[in-house]
Amino acid sequence: MRAPKLLEKMTHKIPSNHPRASSLIIREKLVDGFNGGIVVPQGLIAHGRGEAFDYLLGEKTTKYAYDAEKVAVCILLLSDKSAISINGNTAALCAKDLVKLSYVTKSRIEVNLFHRSVARSNAIARILRKEGSREVLGVDTKAKSIIYGISSNRKFVAKEGIMDSDTVLVTLEDGDRTESLVRMGKKVISVDLNPLSRTAIASNVAIIDNIVRAIPNMIRLSEQLVKKQKTYLQSLIKNFDNKENIRNSLLVIKKGI
Numbered sequence: 001m002r003a004p005k006l007l008e009k010m011t012h013k014i015p016s017n018h019p020r021a022s023s024l025i026i027r028e029k030l031v032d033g034f035n036g037g038i039v040v041p042q043g044l045i046a047h048g049r050g051e052a053f054d055y056l057l058g059e060k061t062t063k064y065a066y067d068a069e070k071v072a073v074c075i076l077l078l079s080d081k082s083a084i085s086i087n088g089n090t091a092a093l094c095a096k097d098l099v100k101l102s103y104v105t106k107s108r109i110e111v112n113l114f115h116r117s118v119a120r121s122n123a124i125a126r127i128l129r130k131e132g133s134r135e136v137l138g139v140d141t142k143a144k145s146i147i148y149g150i151s152s153n154r155k156f157v158a159k160e161g162i163m164d165s166d167t168v169l170v171t172l173e174d175g176d177r178t179e180s181l182v183r184m185g186k187k188v189i190s191v192d193l194n195p196l197s198r199t200a201i202a203s204n205v206a207i208i209d210n211i212v213r214a215i216p217n218m219i220r221l222s223e224q225l226v227k228k229q230k231t232y233l234q235s236l237i238k239n240f241d242n243k244e245n246i247r248n249s250l251l252v253i254k255k256g257i
């Protein structure tokens with residue numbers, strides 16, 4: 001995580017020598033997002049759950065998370081059409097990095113909200129554009145397709161984005177849509193600190209890491225892996241076992257305790 005850079009901006013709120021400064025800075029970003037109409041109150045609760053798992057994982061990217069990030073990047077680079085799904089929490093935490101990842105992996109960016117409102121979709125799209133995204137899907141209510149089998153507002157997706165993609169990166173998600181997307185034959189990559197979540201278990205690749213670390217890692221990995229042979233990327237994908245990787249993340253927690 002890029003704590004020093006963030007600390008510069010936030011010194012008025014968090015003392016830089018506070019032993020839990022990084023974690024408190026993340027909270028501040030979410031509170032700012034909440035005050036700015038980006039994050040829903042439920043997002044603050046969801047963050048608490050993630051934070052608890054992060055604490056148990058040692059608040060660092062484990063070897064297993066890094067392996068999953070690498071394979072996820074391979075899948076994104078080999079995809080014909082990929083989309084990155086963005087919600088309130090992820091926009092508040094790492095909009096700039098998500099935009100950068102979309103460029104390095106040639107993925108489209110789509111706003112997709114559980115607690116959907118036009119005002120919040122527009123506010124999130126504004127942030128993404130400010131951070132450099134030339135296109136943000138999911139905000140035009142007329143251009144909606146529906147994913148059958150889910151009852152929440154997450155079912156409304158853009159035809160040219162999530163609906164037509166062969167790979168979707170879902171971030172801080174509830175399990176329903178992941179399960180539906182996998183049933184539709186798409187490759188689903190998730191970022192979720194909870195190794196026991198339905199999202200993690202249903203995804204093809206579950207990244208058990210904090211999104212604020214996962215996305216910068218994936219940007220760096222994309223810049224390296226894009227130079228490699230296609231067959232090398234394919235071999236990394238072939239040798240990855242999601243369930244095994246999740247079990248290893250759980251063992252990290254167990255050993256830590």
Ligand code: PTJ
Binds near residue numbers: 113197
């Ligand atoms: O912005 P909206 O309307 O789309 O709503 C977003 C939330 C997050 C409220 C919505 O997606 C939700 O309710 O999510 P869940 O079902 O609570 O799942 C969120 C998952 O993300 C949980 O398993 C958390 O452990 C995990 N999580 C929370 N913060 C992080 C995280 N995973 C990675 N990095 C985090 N910073």
